[in-house]
Amino acid sequence: MAVLGCGLMGSALARRFAAGGLAVTAWNRTPHRAEALAADGVRPSASVAEAVGEAGLVVVCLSDIDGARGALESAPSLAGLTVVNLSDGTHDDVETLAQWLGERGASFLDGATFCYPEQIGEPSAMLVFSGSAQVWAAHEPTLMLLGGRSRHVSDDISGAKGLYLGSGAFFVTALAGFVESTACLLQRGHTLEEIRDTTLYGLELLRHATEEVAAAIESGRHETDQATIHVFADGARKVLGELQSADVDSSVMAAVSRKLDAAEHAGLGHLGYSAQSLL
Numbered sequence: 001m002a003v004l005g006c007g008l009m010g011s012a013l014a015r016r017f018a019a020g021g022l023a024v025t026a027w028n029r030t031p032h033r034a035e036a037l038a039a040d041g042v043r044p045s046a047s048v049a050e051a052v053g054e055a056g057l058v059v060v061c062l063s064d065i066d067g068a069r070g071a072l073e074s075a076p077s078l079a080g081l082t083v084v085n086l087s088d089g090t091h092d093d094v095e096t097l098a099q100w101l102g103e104r105g106a107s108f109l110d111g112a113t114f115c116y117p118e119q120i121g122e123p124s125a126m127l128v129f130s131g132s133a134q135v136w137a138a139h140e141p142t143l144m145l146l147g148g149r150s151r152h153v154s155d156d157i158s159g160a161k162g163l164y165l166g167s168g169a170f171f172v173t174a175l176a177g178f179v180e181s182t183a184c185l186l187q188r189g190h191t192l193e194e195i196r197d198t199t200l201y202g203l204e205l206l207r208h209a210t211e212e213v214a215a216a217i218e219s220g221r222h223e224t225d226q227a228t229i230h231v232f233a234d235g236a237r238k239v240l241g242e243l244q245s246a247d248v249d250s251s252v253m254a255a256v257s258r259k260l261d262a263a264e265h266a267g268l269g270h271l272g273y274s275a276q277s278l279l
Helices: 010-018 031-035 048-053 065-073 092-103 133-146 158-186 192-219 229-245 251-265 274-279
Strands: 003-004 022-027 043-045 057-060 082-085 107-113 125-132 150-155
Touching: 003 048, 003 065, 010 043, 010 065, 010 133, 022 048, 022 133, 031 043, 031 158, 043 133, 048 065, 057 229, 065 082, 065 092, 065 133, 082 092, 082 133, 092 107, 092 229, 107 133, 107 158, 125 133, 133 150, 150 158, 158 192, 158 229, 158 251, 192 274, 229 274
Parallel strands: 003 022, 003 057, 022 043, 057 082, 082 107, 125 150
Antiparallel strands: 107 125
């Protein structure tokens, strides 16, 4: 098999495939990155044509789908290959790549990584894949080497990217909120030990809250006897004031507060947090 792209994630993929007993060839635009993998049992290749020449499975992990297509264009033939794309892109990018590969006789799975490079190969790591269920079944044992929670999510070729991009709205915003929170707490003299302790508890509470919010959105019932949007909006305004008085960036919290204000103005203040989905 071949791995095209030896950045942080691509290198982790190549190492894991090799550790799983597979013969792996790797290519990178800057050759030294592929050459650095030789000590891990990965054979570096000087060209894409050479890398994919004897590979039945090609995993592409470049910065974006345009780069992935650009690399694959230098292969003399893609007929009979299965290409697994883990490069970033949009729904339209994936659809365009799928059509282009199909015209060249290649099978195609698109994928997304829900983990960091250091987690590749761990039982808890998750990667998701979409495309033909038959193509997935043919390569499932190989791709499952990358993470124990990996799975095929959709026959729709853009399903994996859609799940990744949509979920990113939660993950990136939560992490940005943590940075704002930590900056404020450190400014107020709290220790990192205190911050870790409250954050871990907050993650447990967040798991409970997201399960309840998901159930409410699914059922369409947003009534609550716990905490209404009025309660959250009032709390958000106080939190925002605290961040601002500590003179730290509060752009994420400001956006949250504005959205809760909008929910109140829309007459949803007496309902649960999930009612924001009605905006």
